[in-house]
Amino acid sequence: MLLVDAANVVGARPDGWWRDRPAAAARLVDALRLALAAGRLDGPAVVVLEGAARAGAPEGTGGDLRVVHATGSGDDALVDLAAAAVAGAHPVLVVTADRALRDRLARTGATCTGPRWLLDRLDGPGRLDRPGRPGRPDRPDRPKPG
Numbered sequence: 001m002l003l004v005d006a007a008n009v010v011g012a013r014p015d016g017w018w019r020d021r022p023a024a025a026a027r028l029v030d031a032l033r034l035a036l037a038a039g040r041l042d043g044p045a046v047v048v049l050e051g052a053a054r055a056g057a058p059e060g061t062g063g064d065l066r067v068v069h070a071t072g073s074g075d076d077a078l079v080d081l082a083a084a085a086v087a088g089a090h091p092v093l094v095v096t097a098d099r100a101l102r103d104r105l106a107r108t109g110a111t112c113t114g115p116r117w118l119l120d121r122l123d124g125p126g127r128l129d130r131p132g133r134p135g136r137p138d139r140p141d142r143p144k145p146g
Helices: 006-011 021-038 051-056 074-087 099-106 115-123
Strands: 002-005 045-049 060-062 065-069 093-095 111-113
Touching: 002 006, 002 074, 006 021, 006 045, 006 051, 006 115, 021 045, 021 051, 021 065, 021 115, 045 051, 045 074, 074 099, 093 115, 099 111
Parallel strands: 002 045, 002 093, 045 065, 093 111
Antiparallel strands: 060 065
């Protein structure tokens, strides 16, 4: 199971998400659904939304993606979900860069990776909309030091 710390993943890209947290959450949920459908991610996947971000996507399951609204701490919800999945003999990969959360998740038996791993899969091959990507039309490739 892929478990996504939505707040941490959204916060990893300074694209103005703080101006509209629900819209940022909706973009992440949509990107997860597309990546799962395209085979860039293996399901099932669970994304945890907390605070104002919960308004960005309804709670529930659609296809390989389950949206969970944390009623309290998103970190607590992530740890509880990881522990339950591991106890059920399901391998769990959690996407977060939060060091304290990673420590808690390690005690459940879950494995962690950072947001860049997920963002690269959400963007998908051939996407040119991230700054600094080779071939971006409005930004020439940088020469290699040498």
